[in-house]
Amino acid sequence: MxxxxxxxxxxxxxxxxxxxxxxxxxxxxxxGSGWGYALGAGLAVGLAGLGCGIGQGLTAGNTTAGIARNPGAANTMFTSFILGMVLIESISIYGLVIAFLLQGKIS
Structure with missing residues (x-):
């Protein structure tokens, strides 16, 4: 298979x-009419938002489960959690930047 x-x-x-x-x-x-750029801009923002939402949900859920299992390591997990959230959110910002760049090419 x-x-x-x-x-x-x-x-x-x-x-x-x-x-x-x-x-x-x-x-x-x-x-060309530029509709491809508009479609690309929409897909850039939409897929970036979808991926970031899934990533943030998994990160928050697993961090909460880890803190519930080992409350003594909450500070270390929280630091890693914040760093992970920042990196995940940067992907969404990159998608937004790409959408703005593509929007400038639409005639």
């Missing part, structure tokens, strides 16, 4: 990649 999945992924990759390249050339030749 694993070999089938790998073969399927590679086959789709080799079938879809040339189509995307041809579509990009056609859009460049016709001037």
């Amino acid at each position: 694993r070999k089938f999945g790998s073969t399927l992924v590679w086959t789709l990759l080799f079938l879809v990649a040339p189509l995307a390249a041809m579509a990009e050339e056609a859009a460049a030749a016709s001037g």
Whole structure:
């Protein structure tokens, strides 16, 4: 089953990649409308928010469970928790920056 999945992924990759390249050339030749940039900006923010929400939920839940099991290590866990939250939130900020950059390219 694993070999089938790998073969399927590679086959789709080799079938879809040339189509995307041809579509990009056609859009460049016709001037393009910019809707691709708008879609990219929306996906950047949406997927970054989705990933960050899942990551923050897992981090908070596991930190709470760890503190409940070992209350003496709460200070150490809290420091790691805050550092993890900062790194997770930075991904969301990067997605927002990418969205702003793509928004500037929309005509």
